[in-house]
Amino acid sequence: MKRTLCILATAALAFTTTGCEKFQNCEELRSKFPHGVGMPGAIDSTSGSTPVTTFEVNDAYYKFNDHLDRDNDQIACEQA
Numbered sequence: 001m002k003r004t005l006c007i008l009a010t011a012a013l014a015f016t017t018t019g020c021e022k023f024q025n026c027e028e029l030r031s032k033f034p035h036g037v038g039m040p041g042a043i044d045s046t047s048g049s050t051p052v053t054t055f056e057v058n059d060a061y062y063k064f065n066d067h068l069d070r071d072n073d074q075i076a077c078e079q080a
């Protein structure tokens with residue numbers, strides 16, 4: 001499982017104190033994570049008969065962008 005750790009960042013306003021970017025919308029998030037980002041063990045509940053399984057597993061990034069998880073399945077901006 002690929003995981004990206006967030007590191008300390010001090011510069012750009014788009015970065016939080018953990019270094020995770022907070023995105024304004026799914027278009028922005030998908031520029032970094034094309035299939036969305038979610039918590040470990042999350043299961044897509046909104047993509048019909050074929051759940052998205054290719055999202056990036058990264059709990060820190062998910063937590064900073066959980067406002068983009070409209071159905072609360074612990075995956076933000078899931079897309080095949």
Ligand SMILES: [Ca+2]
Nearest residue numbers: 069071073075
């Ligand atoms: Ca979701």
